[in-house]
Amino acid sequence: MRITCPICGERDRREFYYRGAAVSAPAEGAGDxxxxxxxxxRDNPAGPVEEWWYHQHGCGSWVKVRRDTTSHEILAVQLAATQGGL
Structure with missing residues (x-):
C-alpha cells in the first residue's frame, strides 16, 4: 500500500504509523x-473509512487518509492541520 504524503509525495505505508479511525472525541463534560x-x-465497516496516519519515517506530519478497507485503495489524503488537528 502506498500513501501520498502532501509534503513528501508517494511513500510506502511502512513509513507511516497508523493511529486509528478519524472520529471525534466526545465533548467536554460528556457522560460515561x-x-x-x-x-x-467502534464500527468496522467494509468500504471507505477515514483514518489518522503519522509520517514517522518522513516529514513527521499527521495526515487524514480516506481508505477503502476492502481494497486498501487510498482515496484521499490531507494534512491534519487542514482538518483541525487530531
Whole structure:
C-alpha cells in the first residue's frame, strides 16, 4: 500500500504509523456512555473509512487518509492541520 504524503509525495505505508479511525472525541463534560461508545464501540465497516496516519519515517506530519478497507485503495489524503488537528 502506498500513501501520498502532501509534503513528501508517494511513500510506502511502512513509513507511516497508523493511529486509528478519524472520529471525534466526545465533548467536554460528556457522560460515561458517550466515552464508552467512543472508546469501545467502534464500527468496522467494509468500504471507505477515514483514518489518522503519522509520517514517522518522513516529514513527521499527521495526515487524514480516506481508505477503502476492502481494497486498501487510498482515496484521499490531507494534512491534519487542514482538518483541525487530531
Amino acid at each position: 456512555e458517550a466515552w464508552h461508545g467512543y472508546l469501545h464501540l
